[in-house]
Amino acid sequence: MSAPGARRALVALCVTVTTSYGVLLYAFPVLAPAISADTGWSLGTVTAAYSAAQVTSALAQAAVGRWLERAGPRAVMTTAAALAVPAVAGIALAPGLPVFFLAWLAAGAATAGLFYPPAFAAITGWFGEGRVRALTALTLVAGLSSTVFAPLTAALEAALGWRGAYGVLALVLLCVVLPLHAAALTPPWRPAGGAGGAAGAGRAVGLREVVADRAFLALTAALTLGAFGVYAVVVNIVPLLGERGFDTAVAAWALGVGGVGQVLGRLAYAPLERRAGPVARAVAVLAACAASTALLTVVTGPLALVMAVSLLAGMARGIFTLLQATAVADRWGTARYAALNGILHSPLMLAIALAPWAGAALAGLLGVYPAMFAVLAAIGAAGALLAPLTRPAGAGGRGDPRPA
Numbered sequence: 001m002s003a004p005g006a007r008r009a010l011v012a013l014c015v016t017v018t019t020s021y022g023v024l025l026y027a028f029p030v031l032a033p034a035i036s037a038d039t040g041w042s043l044g045t046v047t048a049a050y051s052a053a054q055v056t057s058a059l060a061q062a063a064v065g066r067w068l069e070r071a072g073p074r075a076v077m078t079t080a081a082a083l084a085v086p087a088v089a090g091i092a093l094a095p096g097l098p099v100f101f102l103a104w105l106a107a108g109a110a111t112a113g114l115f116y117p118p119a120f121a122a123i124t125g126w127f128g129e130g131r132v133r134a135l136t137a138l139t140l141v142a143g144l145s146s147t148v149f150a151p152l153t154a155a156l157e158a159a160l161g162w163r164g165a166y167g168v169l170a171l172v173l174l175c176v177v178l179p180l181h182a183a184a185l186t187p188p189w190r191p192a193g194g195a196g197g198a199a200g201a202g203r204a205v206g207l208r209e210v211v212a213d214r215a216f217l218a219l220t221a222a223l224t225l226g227a228f229g230v231y232a233v234v235v236n237i238v239p240l241l242g243e244r245g246f247d248t249a250v251a252a253w254a255l256g257v258g259g260v261g262q263v264l265g266r267l268a269y270a271p272l273e274r275r276a277g278p279v280a281r282a283v284a285v286l287a288a289c290a291a292s293t294a295l296l297t298v299v300t301g302p303l304a305l306v307m308a309v310s311l312l313a314g315m316a317r318g319i320f321t322l323l324q325a326t327a328v329a330d331r332w333g334t335a336r337y338a339a340l341n342g343i344l345h346s347p348l349m350l351a352i353a354l355a356p357w358a359g360a361a362l363a364g365l366l367g368v369y370p371a372m373f374a375v376l377a378a379i380g381a382a383g384a385l386l387a388p389l390t391r392p393a394g395a396g397g398r399g400d401p402r403p404a
Contacts, residue, residue, distance in 0.1 A: 123138060246306075
């Protein structure tokens with residue numbers, strides 16, 4: 001049974017998480033060329049500020065998770081929105097690089113309280129056994145963030161310039177995300193258990209005991225490897241296809257088809273969750289991510305087959321997002337989910353932040369993109385091989401309630 005007001009809070013999170021990703025993640029690739037052209041800062045320097053924000057967000061995950069466990073989603077996510085508003089305004093108004101970098105670092109700290117991890121913790125606490133359906137709804141809606149905000153940002157830049165675009169986006173955070181967090185994230189939250197109402201089901205666990213458990217270390221490593229491979233693929237699929245003779249428009253369509261696959265994958269997660277235990281599910285999803293990356297390595301044409309493989313890769317990526325969201329609660333219950341998920345997501349988000357740069361650097365080192373994708377497939381396969389080790393010692397209940 002979900003906590004009182006949980007459905008209203010879920011609707012609010014669907015809006016705010018979608019908006020937060022749009023403003024703090026997807027607007028930048030659209031505006032980066034204009035920022036560079038207007039300021040004279042190199043595109044690499046501008047991108048470095050953005051990357052520094054992603055690293056800051058990753059490093060803040062564990063602290064935010066512990067704070068959320070104590071204070072609840074409303075306090076954490078409202079504070080994060082309150083920080084994001086002046087941070088984005090600072091980006092818009094930055095007179096020079098130092099302020100630009102500082103504003104992005106503040107934005108990175110804010111994203112730690114606005115993106116998926118804190119929202120996953122809130123939903124897991126409020127919905128308990130019904131969390132998978134609620135998590136799926138959130139990720140389906142938020143998956144449209146780039147679809148909504150990329151063209152919106154482009155239109156704002158064309159009308160107002162990049163500074164005006166970021167100024168409007170700061171107002172969107174102020175008028176949409178901040179008040180919704182303050183007004184709607186009100187379901188009961190029990191600080192001691194880190195969950196609200198009936199959602200607090202799950203045996204009590206010690207934080208240090210779990211973090212030191214081989215299963216938790218294996219889960220962290222497996223998901224980090226999987227995340228690195230998956231997100232390096234997203235950014236580097238366009239140059240891979242360009243190297244194979246496809247023009248940029250076709251490569252962009254392949255990337256878009258992957259986005260459709262991501263939605264389909266999220267719809268497929270609930271049936272998978274009902275039929276397979278946590279360990280088997282982790283093995284299957286990570287293996288699927290690795291296999292789809294390997295297919296991108298070897299499939300050179302025709303175009304229809306390339307699109308089909310891109311769709312499969314997107315499906316694997318979509319399922320992987322929900323695997324991240326459910327992995328902790330499936331093994332250790334919901335009582336310490338917020339803190340444990342924050343700890344889990346620190347290296348995972350760091351891998352996601354570094355994946356675009358590391359993937360491109362690896363391609364340069366190897367000379368060709370197909371070789372880089374082969375390495376990414378091997379990294380993903382290593383994650384799948386670690387997945388069987390993610391069963392907690394002595395787990396016979398929460399650790400793996402179904403046969404693995």
